[in-house]
Amino acid sequence: MNEKEKMRVEKKAITGIGVVSPSGIGKRQFWANIKSGRSFIKKITRFDSSKYPSHIAGQIDDLEKYSHISERLLKKIDAFSHMALVASELALQDAGIDIKNEDPNLVGIFLGNAIGGWLYAETELRDLYLEGRQGVSPYMASAWFPAAPQGQVSIYYGIKGFSKTVIADRAGSLMALGYARKVLSKNKLNMILAGGMEAPVSPYALLCCNTYGSLSTNNDNPEIAYRPFDRQRSGFVIGEGAGIVVMEGIERARKRGANIWGYISGYGTSCDGVDRINPASDGKELARAIKMALDEARLGPGDIDYISLDGAAVEIWDNSEIRALEAVFGDKLKNIPASCPKSMFGNLLGASGALDMIVALMSMEHGLIPPTLNLEAPVVKGLNYVVDQAKEYKVNRALIISRGRGGINSALVIEK
Amino acid sequence: MDTKAKVKEVLSSLLKVKVEELKDDMSLQESIGVDSTEMVESVIALEKAFGVKLNVKEITKNSSINDIANNIQSKSAK
Numbered sequence: 082m083n084e085k086e087k088m089r090v091e092k093k094a095i096t097g098i099g100v101v102s103p104s105g106i107g108k109r110q111f112w113a114n115i116k117s118g119r120s121f122i123k124k125i126t127r128f129d130s131s132k133y134p135s136h137i138a139g140q141i142d143d144l145e146k147y148s149h150i151s152e153r154l155l156k157k158i159d160a161f162s163h164m165a166l167v168a169s170e171l172a173l174q175d176a177g178i179d180i181k182n183e184d185p186n187l188v189g190i191f192l193g194n195a196i197g198g199w200l201y202a203e204t205e206l207r208d209l210y211l212e213g214r215q216g217v218s219p220y221m222a223s224a225w226f227p228a229a230p231q232g233q234v235s236i237y238y239g240i241k242g243f244s245k246t247v248i249a250d251r252a253g254s255l256m257a258l259g260y261a262r263k264v265l266s267k268n269k270l271n272m273i274l275a276g277g278m279e280a281p282v283s284p285y286a287l288l289c290c291n292t293y294g295s296l297s298t299n300n301d302n303p304e305i306a307y308r309p310f311d312r313q314r315s316g317f318v319i320g321e322g323a324g325i326v327v328m329e330g331i332e333r334a335r336k337r338g339a340n341i342w343g344y345i346s347g348y349g350t351s352c353d354g355v356d357r358i359n360p361a362s363d364g365k366e367l368a369r370a371i372k373m374a375l376d377e378a379r380l381g382p383g384d385i386d387y388i389s390l391d392g393a394a395v396e397i398w399d400n401s402e403i404r405a406l407e408a409v410f411g412d413k414l415k416n417i418p419a420s421c422p423k424s425m426f427g428n429l430l431g432a433s434g435a436l437d438m439i440v441a442l443m444s445m446e447h448g449l450i451p452p453t454l455n456l457e458a459p460v461v462k463g464l465n466y467v468v469d470q471a472k473e474y475k476v477n478r479a480l481i482i483s484r485g486r487g488g489i490n491s492a493l494v495i496e497k
Numbered sequence: 498m499d500t501k502a503k504v505k506e507v508l509s510s511l512l513k514v515k516v517e518e519l520k521d522d523m524s525l526q527e528s529i530g531v532d533s534t535e536m537v538e539s540v541i542a543l544e545k546a547f548g549v550k551l552n553v554k555e556i557t558k559n560s561s562i563n564d565i566a567n568n569i570q571s572k573s574a575k
Binding site: 151152153156157215218219220223 | 541
């Protein structure tokens with residue numbers, strides 16, 4: 082083995098998935114809703130949001146029903162940590178791992194997030210101004226910040242290995258998965274919980290998302306508001322939730338007889354570096370990230386069977402994404418099924434990439450590609466868009482694209 | 498209601514633990530595993546409930562229900 086080979090990041094197995102999403106909690110409910118192509122975008126009911134320009138979202142209203150977290154802990158944490166704890170437990174159960182039997186020094190956790198725990202923060206800030214210092218919960222300090230879920234999950238399971246929270250706007254969780262695999266490749270950990278979580282459906286967080294200016298304001302028609310790549314697109318719709326997976330080495334996974342959902346075999350990332358908010362319109366840097374991911378997986382453009390699109394439903398984002406794909410895949414692009422499943426449940430921002438990867442893994446498992454909703458008249462033709470209904474298709478290798486504000490690009494390749 | 502019973506009621510409701518878990522002669526760290534932030538929160542809640550000023554360090558050092566009740570009674574008597 083030469084030096085270059087030694088440096089190569091290895092394929093890593095995904096052996097457990099945990100989903101907490103507007104389309105369902107747990108893999109069965111989630112997949113049943115995804116494959117039926119049903120929209121879960123609704124008017125926000127948690128608080129009066131009627132004055133916000135965009136007041137629709139993918140919401141989770143029944144987390145408590147699935148939660149194993151004590152009331153004592155719940156009062157100390159924000160909703161995004163709660164979602165991460167539930168998703169982690171589901172992932173471990175799915176992987177058949179009892180973490181008590183693991184060496185805690187060899188377990189890591191890598192999570193992505195964009196905005197932090199604002200429901201907790203804004204409630205306590207209100208109390209600060211109304212009641213003074215004494216009115217603020219002492220847990221405020223440890224509840225709101227983006228790394229809080231990583232901390233809470235680590236404490237809950239006694240995780241003591243190398244861990245990280247990745248903040249990269251909407252690209253956070255796909256990046257966390259990419260870095261988790263890189264760290265696992267150094268063979269200093271046995272397993273990693275990786276993914277992301279986001280809880281933006283709170284008064285202040287929703288305000289910030291609105292200020293960003295890329296949200297759809299088609300509030301009267303929530304189910305058709307999120308229309309990536311469509312002529313009538315008007316921006317994306319936010320969603321809340323968490324997607325966390327168990328990642329481990331292939332040998333270890335096989336040795337313990339684990340069910341392997343698939344393998345992460347390539348990852349690439351780049352930055353556009355042209356604007357505070359927007360990506361570069363040429364998509365060149367995104368294309369470079371996709372090529373990096375394909376190269377690392379030792380695959381060519383003709384080897385990919387499914388593309389999971391970022392699909393921000395904003396002209397410059399959608400068009401630059403397609404330009405990047407055209408640059409990498411050329412003529413082959415028209416033959417590769419592509420879809421943006423988040424049009425069903427909302428853009429989970431810092432958790433969106435992890436959810437997309439989970440959807441792609443389930444697509445490989447079931448031979449069914451979930452659709453993009455509301456894509457009636459594509460602005461750019463030439464892609465093999467899967468629309469309205471799930472399409473039966475054998476997927477062995479998928480590309481997942483996730484991008485963040487200011488032109489953060491990340492691309493991940495998974496294989497059956 | 499005597500001081501001890503009221504201390505238990507306040508802490509049980511605040512920390513979401515059963516009254517029976519709060520032992521008269523065991524520290525809160527030993528009986529229910531309170532952490533430092535829960536201790537701060539408990540002191541604030543007890544101050545509100547009893548209308549006295551308590552010292553977090555003192556309560557942390559001697560944190561059985563008996564200790565806390567005695568501490569509050571000594572402050573109330575002043």
